[in-house]
Amino acid sequence: MAPSSLRPLPQIVVLGTGGTIAGTATGDPSLPGYTAGVLGVEDLLKEVPTLGSLAQIQTEQVANVDSKDMTFAVWTRLAGRVMHWLAQPSIQACVITHGTDTLEETAYFLSLVLPLDKPVVLTAAMRPATALNADGPQNLLDAVRVATHPEARGIGVVCVLHGVVHAARDVAKINTHAVEAFSSGERGPLGEIEGEHLRLWRRTPPESGAPFALPAAEAWPxxxxxxxxxxxxxxxxxxxxxxxxxxxxxxxxxxxxxxxxxxxxxxxxxxxxxxxxxxxxxxxxxxxxxxxxxxxxxxxxxxxxxxxxxxxxxxxxxxx
Incomplete structure (x- = not known):
């Protein structure tokens, strides 16, 4: 047995918030109609059995909403649960499944309130889980690969979609239907994930003034x-x-x-x-x-x- 196979798998947590990645088609799965935020995060992981060879994964369902309906209350709870899990020495990273509509806002919010020592990786999908060509399973696999990669230590909050690693500060949704729906603009992405390999080209500096105090759910201005x-x-x-x-x-x-x-x-x-x-x-x-x-x-x-x-x-x- 190779020495590397004796190493314990890293421990991570996957938090679910809903979105298209957790959506199900309301009719013919080859057609675009679907309802977002139906499946639980445990259901999403079952569709990617190879995740068990990458990490020991714990899960928690924080919310199950269409991300166009994202609220400050969900933000407060989500950030609180990320802080809870990352404070545990055994947990190496956190992956969050999310909808695409407000993904860039949630990612940037988290980058402003969380410490940057452990990776927080958001991922999403442009097609529902029951689509014949669903992109969620591959995006989730890539997100876990990034979260558990040694080079990702200190990377902060990032979004991993379609094999690309985007900084929370730069990422933006630029397309309403294509699977390559996100861009990092003029700065470009942080890197890419190809198979088992993570290539990082740059890192983002800490946000000035961060981390900000997390507002209570009822105290948002x-x-x-x-x-x-x-x-x-x-x-x-x-x-x-x-x-x-x-x-x-x-x-x-x-x-x-x-x-x-x-x-x-x-x-x-x-x-x-x-x-x-x-x-x-x-x-x-x-x-x-x-x-x-x-x-x-x-x-x-x-x-x-x-x-x-x-x-x-x-x-x-x-x-x-």
Whole structure:
């Protein structure tokens, strides 16, 4: 018997949150109709029997939702369970199954609240588990390979999809149907997984200010996301700031601006008035990540995630 075969398998945990990877077809499995978040994480692992040769795996079902329905309450619970498992010396890494719609937001959120010493690998699928050409099993296998690979130590939070390793900060969904639906933009991915081999080309530096404190499920501030488009004025901003439904809970506004993060003159005036009333205002670009400044490289949706945690951490007073 070879000496390597005597080594104990690494121990990891796989947490399920639902998504298309856990979806089932409502009719003909060759057609696109399906319901997300049906199967449990144990069912997903049964479809990849070779996982047992890679790791000793424990599982936990944190949620089972379509990721378009992701909530702060699920985020809080998910992060708490990841922290619980990774605090155990025997656990080497955590893999999370997730839906594709908000995968990039959840990944970036986790990168801001978790320590970076053990890998946290998110994976997903563009086709439901019952599809004839389901991509979930291979993505799950690749995710476990990355999570258990010695080179992944200290890699932080990453997304593994279609054989590609993406940084949480950079990954974005760019296609609604192709299996190669994610990109890392100009920076490019961190690496790739090919068979048993992991090739890492770069690593991402720690996020400034991280790890942020994890907000309680009921203590998340309200931060709205707007976009600057032709004909935009300041009416929506004024309504948000003055709305009795949101006041005084509205704590921040993120705007996906045109070009290099520009906004119309009327919208700019309304944003300045909102800031004067204590609302934190941030501007990204709807074209792509801006360069320079503390928010370098963040899309509007990720800038919102960061602002949520910044406001929760500093305890910005609610407006009178």
């Amino acid at each position: 309200r931060v709205e996301l707007l976009s600057n488009v032709a004909g935009t004025d300041g009416a929506v901003v004024r309504c948000l700031v003055e709305s009795p439904c949101l006041h005084p809970r509205l704590r921040g506004l993120v705007v996906a601006g045109t070009g290099g993060g520009t906004v119309s003159r009327e919208l700019e005036a309304a944003l300045e008035a909102a800031a004067a009333q204590g609302v934190s205002v941030k501007v990204a670009s709807r074209v792509g990540p801006l360069r320079g400044g503390d928010d370098d490289g963040l899309s509007a949706v990720k800038l919102r995630v960061r602002l949520l945690l910044e406001l929760a951490a500093i305890g910005t007073p609610l407006r009178p």
